[in-house]
Amino acid sequence: MRYLLLLGLLLVSASAFAQTPASGEVVVNEIAYDPPSPQASTNEWIEVVNRGERAVDLAGLIIGDNSGGSQPIAGPLVLQPGEFAVFVRNETEFATAYPGVAFTAVEGFPSLNNTGDTVTLTVGAAEIDAVPYEPSWGGADASLERRDPDGPSGDASNWTTTTDPLAGTPGEQNTAFEVDTVPPTVAMVEAESATLVTVTFSEPLDAASAEQVANYSIAPSIGQPASAEVMDDDAALVRLTLAEPLPGLGTYTLSVSGVQDRAGNTMALAEVPFAFGEGAEPQPGDLVLNEFLYDEPSAGNPGEFVELFNRTDETFDLADFTLSDSRGAPAPLSSASVFVEPDGYAVLVEDGELFAAVFPGVPFVEPDVWNALNNGEDAIVLQYDGVTIDSLFYTSGEWDGEDVSLERRDPRGASASPANWAETTDARGGTPGALNSRYEPDVTGPQLAAVTVEASETTLLVSFDEPVVASSITAGAFSLSGETVTAYSDQYLYAMIRVGRGLMPEYGSRITHFDRWSVVNYVR
Structure with missing residues (x-):
């Protein structure tokens, strides 16, 4: 009796x-929503x-589930x-399929949908998980296993089909279990207002380290935030409230270090740029195509890329622009704000991984x-908003660009x-x-190449x-009179028209004797 009493007290x-x-x-x-044959479909x-x-x-x-x-x-x-x-x-079905495995039968257990569903755990009004x-996650004719218990519940990459011969591992470690040894990374930074910045990480975080303001700093001029708060159930989103507002339109840099995931992996220093404010509305020619690679080399291939250059005093937001070729529909450059400051560059790439391998450290945007x-x-x-800001049409024969970029x-x-x-x-x-390596600013004005008289005889x-x-081409920019012309005799002008001189070709074979004198009289 004494031992039974002690056991009861322990419980x-x-x-x-x-x-x-x-x-x-x-x-x-682990979820068994599609039991394998010959198990009954109710053995969920x-x-x-x-x-x-x-x-x-x-x-x-x-x-619970969706129903x-x-x-x-x-x-x-x-x-x-x-x-x-x-x-x-x-x-009964479970005990037959997995003899000896402890379980709890649940009255009203929901019928899980094979085409996708949401399994929920709640206590009262509080959702626990x-x-x-979705079927694409795995789990057809076998259980769907979670890879990392500390990983996100709603991420397909954290789930896969069991490889156990019994089509499930209830009550024991999953066959897909993977120990997380990789520190978290910053996936995205967004300025929601001048005093509120949200940081999305690659995985759930240890809340104690994620809410340490000393682990964050914003440059220029802002420094540490006033507070840091983990926001979502999966603990991958942190809201930073700033003590001082972001001073204005521009690109800022968030530095993060010391933040840990739930497995205790600690981030080294990461510096991530982010934009704040609204970009200016460009005029045609404000943001121009400055370099592009269309013919990828077989060795050291960075993938195709297009570089833009801002040749104004304004700042533009790439999220407002699209890029297209002669066949494809205009495609947005970025889903998030990315600013191109005055005299700044923006590099658009086809494949970020390939590009970074050839040009490490060069910032880029992968549409x-x-x-x-x-x-x-x-x-x-x-x-920009359907208006062409810059464009070109290249041909490999006339433009070159084999295996290297065109600048x-x-x-x-x-x-x-x-x-x-x-x-x-x-x-x-x-x-x-x-x-650009071929940067050669044009400092010489245009030169006259040729002048021809059209058939109307009144048009040059x-x-x-x-x-x-085009705006510089005005009537006042040209003159057929002047000291040089008026100094010549009519006969000299007639002969110049007939046989040509300097850049002017001969017109003796193209206009009649009478018409030559008409031109002389027109010049006079």
Whole structure:
């Protein structure tokens, strides 16, 4: 009797100290939504694991899906840290399939959908965990296993089909279990306002380290935030409240270090740029195509890329622009704000991994959609709100660019002129994000190349040696009179028209004797 009393006291003591689990403390670890043949389709079950550091009591736990929930589980049902609990729909079928495995039969266990469903764990009104699985995650004719208990519940990459011969591992470690040894990384930084910045990490974090303001700093001029708060159930989103507002439009840098994931892996220093404010509205020619690689080399291939250059005093947001070729639809450059400051570059890449291997450390943007550039000929069109800001049409024969990038000689020169482009001389095959190796600003004004008289005899066709600004072509810019012309005799002018002189070709074979005198009289 004394031993029975002692056992009873121990059981009462264990349940008395165990508490209701907090959100994320107990998670779904395995799901059998599509039992394999010859098991009955009703042999559905789930396994949960206590990933916390204290004992919890699962009394009152409700297992649900998109169509409803079970009856609350009777207690006490104490789960120690690292322990599993298995909940089943059909106790007879489960016991036959997995003899000797401890389980709890649940009244009203939901019928899990093979085409996708959401398994939920709730106590009262509090959601403890939720797994929105899809058939693409795995689990056909076998259980769906969680790889890392500390990983996110809603990420498909953290789930896979069991490889166990019995089509499941209820009550024991999953076959897909993987120990996390990789520190978290910063996936995205967004300025929601002048005093609020959100940081999305690659995986759930240890809240204690994630909420240490000393682990964050914003440059220039801001420094540490006033507070850091973990925001979502998966603990991968942190909200930073700033003591001083971001001073204005521009690109800032968030430095993060010392933040740990739930496995204790600690981040080294990471510096991530982010944008704040709204970019200016560009005019055609404000942001120009400055370098592009369309013919990828067989060795040291960085993938196709296009570099833009801001030749104004304004700052532009790449999220407002699209890029297309002669065939594809305009594709947004970025889903998030990325600013191009005055005299700044923006590098758009087809494949970020390839590009970073050839040009390490060069910032780039990898659009979600990339219109591949044709090696023979193609167009590159940069647009803002449907308006073309810059464009060109290249051909491999006239423009070159075999195995290396084509660089713009003069940012102020014409985009569409082959003469304003040349192959890079850089040994890497390009200079993305930096001054072009073929940078040659044009400091010489246009020169007269030829003057011809059209058939109307009252129109002259004037050719220059380079493209000219249309607004500079006015009647006052030309004159047929002047000291040199008026100094010549009529006979000399007549002879010049007939046989030509300097850049002027001969017209003796093209206009009549009478018409030559008409031109002389017109000049006079």
